[in-house]
Structure formats: structure tokens, C-alpha cells
Amino acid sequence: MRGGRIVTMTISDTGATAAADANPRDGRFTAPAPTIRVAIVDNDAIALHALSELLSRRFRSVTVIWSASNGREAIAQALSPTTSPDVLLVDMSLSGMSGIRVCREIRRRNDRIRLLGITSFPLDSYARKASAAGAQGLVGKESMRTFFDTLGRVLATGVGPPQCGVEFEPAAQAHRRLREEPPRGVDALSPMELRVLQACAEGKSQERIAAEFGIASGTVRTHVKRIKAKLHAATLSHAVMLWLTMKDE
Numbered sequence: 001m002r003g004g005r006i007v008t009m010t011i012s013d014t015g016a017t018a019a020a021d022a023n024p025r026d027g028r029f030t031a032p033a034p035t036i037r038v039a040i041v042d043n044d045a046i047a048l049h050a051l052s053e054l055l056s057r058r059f060r061s062v063t064v065i066w067s068a069s070n071g072r073e074a075i076a077q078a079l080s081p082t083t084s085p086d087v088l089l090v091d092m093s094l095s096g097m098s099g100i101r102v103c104r105e106i107r108r109r110n111d112r113i114r115l116l117g118i119t120s121f122p123l124d125s126y127a128r129k130a131s132a133a134g135a136q137g138l139v140g141k142e143s144m145r146t147f148f149d150t151l152g153r154v155l156a157t158g159v160g161p162p163q164c165g166v167e168f169e170p171a172a173q174a175h176r177r178l179r180e181e182p183p184r185g186v187d188a189l190s191p192m193e194l195r196v197l198q199a200c201a202e203g204k205s206q207e208r209i210a211a212e213f214g215i216a217s218g219t220v221r222t223h224v225k226r227i228k229a230k231l232h233a234a235t236l237s238h239a240v241m242l243w244l245t246m247k248d249e
Helices: 045-058 071-079 099-109 127-132 144-157 171-180 191-201 206-213 217-231 236-246
Strands: 007-009 036-041 062-068 087-091 114-119 137-140
Touching (some): 036 045, 045 062, 045 144, 087 099, 087 144, 099 114, 127 137, 191 236, 206 217, 217 236
Parallel strands (some): 036 062, 036 087, 114 137
Antiparallel strands (some): 007 062
16 A cells, blocks of 8 residues: 555464364354554654564554555554554654644544554653544553553553653544543644645745645735734744644643
């Protein structure tokens, strides 16, 4: 599949098996355990490959159905009925759209996918934000044993262990909470407004944005006006500063 490779593994911690087992006493066969679909989003290509390889050696009945290197691709694939995983491993320090933002966008629209944040930074940098964004757990990359234990717990119970004193909610509960919260700040911006704001943050002129997006300059100005109103910003520069501050929350 584009953006990833297929690997097959078993979650022995949860009692899953890769194939039917024969029962020599009565000649019957048990049905194979359902495959657990896992996806990964990490902008480090080496980390993506290494994680897939480690999972393939550790597990047998989980299938990594895709991997992505950016948040927007991950959101699109996670929310598509044909590529929606059971578990999504989300690197917290993605470039462009943060892992926190990926979790929040998916959780607001989906009550089933279990989201497990992964990071090479201290867990207290992300624990509270990940929980607030609807993740089911957070684990560091430095210990594979801890990583596998946490993943096994998310698969078995729906949530990972507390981190830094922060508890995590089941997917459905977090979905209800986020769905009921009125959108504010960055969350109130439309996808196109977010694209325009990010382009402005990159230093692109409104004329260049219009040309790249295939829209009229007047349309860009309208988006900018709405962005400033929603963020309560006096100027475009102020809106960009607010976005840079809030985009990871």
C-alpha cells in the first residue's frame, strides 16, 4: 500500500493466534483469531522501518496495514472505511501537523480507533496533551519491552497505563467528550483556513498562496479575514503567532 508495507505479527499478550489449532482429541479445529489492524504515522523513515521490523518479530496476528509520514495523510487513511485501523501509533513530534493535532482530529470524528502516542522525548512533555486530545496511551521509544507491554495493554483493555500521573480514556468516552466541546481557537478553523494560515506562517504572500491553491486572491483575503476573526487576532502576524502557540494543543 502507498506509504507503507504490509507485515504480519501476533499479539501473544492478548491471546491472539496466527492460525487455527488442531484439537487431536476430537478432530475439530478452532477458528483463527481476528486480525488486529495496526497503522503507524512517523515522519522519520528509519523509525518507521525499524518499528515495523520490531513488530514483525514480536507479534504474529496483527497486520500493519499502512504507514504514513505526515499527519494529514494519516488522518485521511484512518478515517477512510477501507483503511481504518484498530490501532494507530502516532509519533508526537510530527512536523507540520503535530501528533497531538492528529489524535484530536481523529478522535473528534471516530470513537473506535485506539490511539497510542509514541515519543523519544520525556513523557511529561506530552502526557497531558495526548490524554486531552483523546489518545488511549503514551509510551516512549527508548524501551521496546515497555513499548510492547503498553501496546499489549491498549489492545487488551482499550487504554494504556497512566503516565506522569495522567489517566487515559477509552476511545468512545474521549470521542463523546471532544464531540461535545465547542470548537475554539485553531479547532474552529476550516481545513482550507488551516492551509492558508500554515502557508502564511511559511512566509508566502497571499498572491503566491492563491496561485498555489488555484483560487482567487480575493478568496485568500476572505480566508485571512475569517482566520483573524476566529483567532481574535488583530493582524495576520498575530494570527500566525497564535497558531504556532496553539497548534500542538
